[in-house]
Amino acid sequence: MIQLKTMLNCIDNSGAAVVECAKVLRMKKAAGIGDRIVVVVQKQRSFGPESGPGSSVSISAANKVRRGDIRHAVIVRTAKQHQRPDGSVVKFDDNACVLINKSGDPIGSRINGIVGAELRNKKWSKILSLAPMHL
């Protein structure tokens, strides 16, 4: 149940760590897995150990998005339980999303963390193929 002001984890390498939902698109009710939302980046991810000492890439260059940016995102996990047509129910411990651009392609190049299999029905197969695991 993602709605206005919900804070979500961003699980791709776009540079955002925590984002806030600003708008649920094309819906009058709360959003679930596979729904598209507009988010505001609230916290940036700091690539300390990975890109800090070894590479010359600064944080601003590594992060594709910055704090305060307004982006589109797709929800990939919800803490609200979701019932499948076969009667099974899936529920995650957190709310998570992946940032996308206007045309629907993910901004980050990799996703770390499990995502819901509902993305397949909602035609987000690109995100599903990036994810290490889906359920």
Place this chain on the structure above:
Amino acid sequence: MALNLSSTMRPLSCWKSIFRSTRCVRQLTTATPPSASTIPPRIGISALAERSLSAGPKKIKTYPPPPSARVHFKEPISDVTAAQLTTLDPTGARTRMFARDNSDAAKVGDILLVRQRNGDPFAGVCLNIRRRGVDTGILLRNQLTRVGVEMWFKIYSPNVEGIEVVQRREKRARRARLYYMRQPKHDVGSVQNIVLQYQRRSAVLRSGGEVRGRDANSGKRKGKKR
């Protein structure tokens, strides 16, 4: 004078006076007690009313109710449940696995593995067994990629191919619902290692039964890992 004038103006008004006179007669006849022997003389239009009066109220035909199905089906819901269970669980193994009176049954706190028809199994600690006849379900919790995941499965669902007990809880849980295991303090975390060990062991057992030989076993293991 007035009657004449009105009749010339409205030629049908003479009927009105005639009807009025007949109505007076009818009132008189209804005032007399109706009996079969003394039938008053019938005058014009009032004859119809008199006939219905003499016959009394019309008899309405009634039918007996259809035979009730309740006699043959005392408890329809339990009958339907039993019929469903015979089709969905013909051997009765699933029912026994989660029966209350079975001491070897799977209980809350056990680590269970659900093999699904679509291929990817799901394992986790059983937090809850919701016994509702054919709608009986189990709630499993695990951590995948360091994110807690919970799933409900209907144990009689055709999508569930098999349920296995990976590891039993050492001591019986003293609660029926282990929702406290969601809290970080009580969370067991990922049980994926235990499940992998179990799967490897069961694969070895199975291959040991079929073919004896280290090569066959190792090949099996490689396939399992992938």
